[in-house]
Amino acid sequence: MKKTLIIGAGPAGISASLYLARSGKTEVVVVTNGASALAKADKIENYFGFAEPVSGKELLENSRKNAERLGVCFLDTELIDLQVNMEMRFEALTADGTKDTYDAVLIATGSARKTPKIEGLSALEGKGVSYCAICDAFFYRNKDVVVIGSGEYALHEALTLTPTAASVTILTNGVKPEFSLPEQIHCDTRKIKAISGSGRVEKIIFEDGSEQAAAGVFIAIGTAGSTELARKIGAPVDGKVIITDENKATAVPGVYAAGDCTGGLLQVSKAVADGAIAAMSMLRFFS
Ligand SMILES: Cc1cc2nc3c(=O)[nH]c(=O)nc-3n(C[C@H](O)[C@H](O)[C@H](O)COP(=O)(O)OP(=O)(O)OC[C@H]3O[C@@H](n4cnc5c(N)ncnc54)[C@H](O)[C@@H]3O)c2cc1C
Incomplete structure (x- = not known):
């Protein structure tokens, strides 16, 4: 029996989980944190199967119940972390400290999170501003370095950088x-005005006018987003989207x-179709 990890319980992740669970070939675990974009949709009336508009929340709840019924x-x-090991299996770490290993992974985490609106940030992306500690720690x-964020994901990125x-x-x-702060990491809650440097990151300027020197700035706001997770395991991204082929496979075998x-x-119907296509590809990958 194979083991599949799906990250995200929106329409794409849940749709994939139905096909995978019903195949009987794989145990299916869906890790999900926070609301799907669909939960914010008051009324959906452009999706198949409803005589009257349905709330996004109701659509989600019913879909999850159906998946749970199927196991x-x-x-x-x-x-918060995803790594590929020597046996080409995937090691996942969740915020509650649980680690588990999977044979294949589907990233269905929704559209990429917004980056914080901080002066200088976008101009210095790739020039000291990074979105992946494990990818770029070596350069620092x-x-x-500083990590911008306030949740478990930010702490995880900071711990990756400390060695x-x-x-x-x-x-x-x-x-x-x-989070509760380990000894080796400092934390500063002041508001940031700008990230500054001529050609590369050199310092952080706070709203109170003070400054802190930094060679690297790692963005880790909220949860680990789609492109951050993809980058961690080497799947190519293009801006804020993960690159896949027509079977929803990334360039990393086993990662969809x-x-x-x-x-x-960016619609429910496309997300549901994507999930189905990815699930069928994963089943072919297992056979
Ligand atoms: C206000 C609004 C109205 C909309 N109206 C319509 C409409 O009328 N019709 C229509 O077709 N579409 C509509 N949409 C779009 C639709 O909701 C999305 O296209 C669809 O939800 C995308 O599905 P998804 O599964 O790709 O991602 P999402 O539904 O966003 O689900 C992704 C899930 O992954 C989780 N996640 C992300 N990162 C992590 C992590 N590191 N660990 C664990 N979990 C994680 C997220 O919390 C989320 O639950 C609307 C969207 C919004 C915001």
Whole structure:
């Protein structure tokens, strides 16, 4: 029996889980944290099967109940790390500290999260501003770095950087931290005005006018988003979307992506179709 991880319980993730569970070939675990975009939709009237408009919340709840009835296991927690091991299996870590290993992964995490509106951030992306600690930690050996974020994901990124960086500070940008801080990491809650540097990140400027030198800025707001997770396991991304082929496969064998995180039409019908296509591809991957 194979083991499949689906990240995200929106239309794409749940749709895939139905096909996978019904195949009888794989145990299916869906890790999900926070509301699907669909939960924000008051009325849906452009989706198949309803005589009257249906609320997004109701559509989601019914879909999840159907998946649970078929044996899909839902874990209501955040996925904060994903790595591929020597046997080409996938090691997943959730915010509650649980680690597990899977044979295949579907990223169905919805559209990429917005980056914080901080002056200088977008201009310095790739020039000291990074979205993936495990990918870029090496470039900041013995350098001072900051992580911008306030949740478990920010803490995880900071802990990834501590073995190599000279110092790691989490900047919560005015938000109360949601974690207890280990000794080796500093935390500063002041509001950030700008990230500054000529050609590369050099410092953070706070709203109170003070400054902190930093060679690297790692963005880790909220949960680990689609492109961050894809980058961690080496799946190519294009801006804010994960690149897949027509079977919803990424360039990494065993890793698939579906729904809004792959771009195109950002609608329920497309997300559901993507999930079905990805599930069928995963079943072929297992056979
Ligand atoms: C206000 C609004 C109205 C809309 N109206 C319509 C409409 O009328 N018709 C229509 O067809 N579409 C509509 N849409 C679009 C539709 O909701 C989306 O296209 C659809 O929900 C995309 O599905 P998805 O499964 O790709 O992603 P999502 O539904 O966004 O689900 C992704 C899930 O992954 C979870 N997740 C993300 N990162 C992690 C992590 N690290 N760990 C664990 N879980 C994670 C998220 O919390 C979320 O639950 C609307 C969207 C909005 C916001």
